[in-house]
Amino acid sequence: xxxxxxxxxxxxxxxQADAVDRVLRGRIDEKFSTVHLGGLNLDAREARGIxxxxxxxxxxxxxxxxxxxxxxxxxxxxxxxxxxASEFRYRxxxxxxxxxxxxxxxxxxxxxxxxxxxxLKRKGARVLGVVNVVGSAIAREADGGVYVHAGPEVCVVSTxxxxxxxxxxxxxxxxxxxxxxxxxxxxxRIIEGLRKLPGQIQEILAAEEDIKKLAAEYADxxxxxxxxxxxxxxxxxxxxLKLKEISYIHAEAYPASELKxxxxxxxxxxxxxVAIVPNDSLLEKNRAAMEEIKARSGRILAVAHQEQEKADHxxxxxxxxxxxxxxxMGIPLQLLAYHTALALGRDIDKPRNLAKSVTVE
Ligand code: F6R
Numbered sequence: 031x032x033x034x035x036x037x038x039x040x041x042x043x044x045x046q047a048d049a050v051d052r053v054l055r056g057r058i059d060e061k062f063s064t065v066h067l068g069g070l071n072l073d074a075r076e077a078r079g080i081x082x083x084x085x086x087x088x089x090x091x092x093x094x095x096x097x098x099x100x101x102x103x104x105x106x107x108x109x110x111x112x113x114x115a116s117e118f119r120y121r122x123x124x125x126x127x128x129x130x131x132x133x134x135x136x137x138x139x140x141x142x143x144x145x146x147x148x149x150l151k152r153k154g155a156r157v158l159g160v161v162n163v164v165g166s167a168i169a170r171e172a173d174g175g176v177y178v179h180a181g182p183e184v185c186v187v188s189t190x191x192x193x194x195x196x197x198x199x200x201x202x203x204x205x206x207x208x209x210x211x212x213x214x215x216x217x218x219r220i221i222e223g224l225r226k227l228p229g230q231i232q233e234i235l236a237a238e239e240d241i242k243k244l245a246a247e248y249a250d251x252x253x254x255x256x257x258x259x260x261x262x263x264x265x266x267x268x269x270x271l272k273l274k275e276i277s278y279i280h281a282e283a284y285p286a287s288e289l290k291x292x293x294x295x296x297x298x299x300x301x302x303x304v305a306i307v308p309n310d311s312l313l314e315k316n317r318a319a320m321e322e323i324k325a326r327s328g329r330i331l332a333v334a335h336q337e338q339e340k341a342d343h344x345x346x347x348x349x350x351x352x353x354x355x356x357x358x359m360g361i362p363l364q365l366l367a368y369h370t371a372l373a374l375g376r377d378i379d380k381p382r383n384l385a386k387s388v389t390v391e
Contacts, residue, residue, distance in 0.1 A: 037309065037378045039185040039276070040307065043364050044235060047228040051192045051267075052179040052199045054224055063210035065201045070128075070158065071174025080130045083110035085117050086146050087134035088388070090188040090271065091195065093349050095134045096264035097356050098160070098199030104353050105200075105207035105220065116142035125153040130188030132158045132175075136183060137387035138166020138245040153374045160198050165312050186386045187275045189364045193231075196357050200224060223351035227358070230348040234361045238344070240360055241256075244331060244343055245369030251279060251302050255293065255328075257286040258306030259358045260315060265306045265333075268361035276371040280324045286319040294354060302329040308355045309335040331366075333359050372383045386391055 031341070043334065052076045053244055057065045084101050085095035087244035095112030102110040108130075119142060126235050133147045138161040147168055148159050159168050159175035169175065176252050180194040200220070248313070256266035256271060263285045270281035284293050288307070296304070307316045320340035332341035345362045349355070373376050 037185065039187060039368055039378050041146070042183055042190045042370065043186055045181070046190045046235070046361065047231040049180045049194050049226050050231060052181070052193045053201070053207060054227075057201055057250070058221055058224070060221070062208065063221060064216045065205050067176050067201060067205055069174050070176065070202075070205070071248070072156075072158070074128060074209050077138060077206055078165060079128060080108055080206070081128035082126065083130045083132060085112040085132045085134060086115040086143060086144055087112065088140050089114055090192050090268060091134040091136060091140075091143075092193040093264050093268040093271065094192050094199070095132070096267070097261070098132070098134070098203070100261055100264075101196075101199050101203035101353060102206060105203040105212050105216070106210050108206065108210070114142075114295060115140070115146040119146040119149055122216050125150060125155050127154065129155065129157050130158065132160055133168050133328050134160045134195060135166070135168050135180075136162045136180070136188050136195070137351060138163040138168040139387045139389050140168070141342055141389050141391055144168050144171065152271045155158040160195055161351060162194070168274060179382065184382050184386075186381055187200045189272075193361065196206055197224070197227065200354060200357070220353065223354045226350055227354065230358055231349060231361060233348050234358060235365075237362070238365055241365045242347060242369040244345065245366050247343070248275075248302055248329075248366075249370050250329065251300065253280040253282070253301045255296065255301055255303040256281060256283040256306075257289065257303060258283075259286045259312045261310070261352070262306035262308060262312075262316075262359065264288075265356050265359045265363070267362055269367065271369065272364060272367040276367055276376055276378050278373055278376065278382075279370065279389055286316055289319055289322060294326065298329040299327055299329060302331060304366075305330055305332045305338075305341065306359055307332045307334040307338055308339075308359065309349060310352045310355070323376075333362055340347070340373075
């Protein structure tokens with residue numbers, strides 16, 4: 031049942047405020063400025079012993095894991111990174127007893143992720159799951175974890191589950207942070223930021239008509255460049271994947287800082303750039319990158335907290351805490367991919383060559 035929407039993708043994009051409400055519900059602990067995660071299976075002493083976090087997933091879940099890693103590193107000050115599960119399992123990785131492994135999956139059935147979890151468990155590692163489908167293979171195999179509570183996702187490409195997975199990581203990072211060195215004040219600050227998310231998501235979704243017009247403006251692109259820095263880079267990667275999957279327009283995602291090391295050679299009017307430009311300590315650096323693109327007559331669409339003069343168009347997103355900004359900046363780009371694909375007449379819920387869950391190698 032599409033509930034009045036023309037596609038499941040549109041329905042699922044539109045449901046995100048409620049979905050985020052669900053992943054937060056019942057988990058916030060005001061008294062200690064932290065969160066309770068019932069199924070984690072990791073006591074405080076064990077949490078203090080973690081020396082490193084390795085996050086494993088595929089596709090969109092890998093991108094959500096990248097933002098998760100930066101949340102864990104930022105709030106809990108534990109070195110963390112995200113790697114495609116498929117790469118990890120084939121490179122005979124060193125499995126370290128002080129590393130916490132986290133498997134990320136919407137379906138909980140992706141074979142490469144499941145195989146990585148099984149290999150880790152066989153070697154005695156502790157593995158948590160950040161999973162949407164309750165009781166799925168990865169959820170059952172993991173030692174514990176955080177359910178994402180996005181609700182059923184039917185469209186082949188992931189939208190609301192991406193957003194909820196990142197929020198689930200914010201909860202986990204806050205929990206680990208408050209067991210370690212995150213202050214009460216910072217805990218409160220993040221909780222207040224989390225509480226603002228559903229309302230801010232509604233604000234973004236209310237601007238859909240404007241984003242639809244922008245999609246029409248850029249749908250003639252042969253190829254698109256997506257750039258962001260640090261927290262903005264995984265947002266760029268995810269937005270470029272979404273565009274590729276449903277519109278079949280070629281897209282590249284690069285850290286803005288890498289442009290001058292090669293990809294700048296691609297910039298011309300037929301290859302517009304989407305730039306992720308939050309109001310954080312890297313704002314001036316991002317403006318400089320936009321200037322370089324303009325100097326090569328590239329068109330720029332910025333996703334930003336304030337109007338960007340260097341860009342041809344700006345999609346405005348409400349500001350949250352710096353750490354939580356990536357959650358919001360991806361949402362208008364889901365709509366951009368959606369309306370681009372719609373303008374090109376694509377089969378949005380069932381893109382060619384793709385399946386909802388990849389249960390084979
Ligand atoms: C992207 C997409 C895929 C999945 C990937 C992992 O829109 O749908 O890239 O994210 O196949 O799937 P899960 O999260 O079910 O493990």
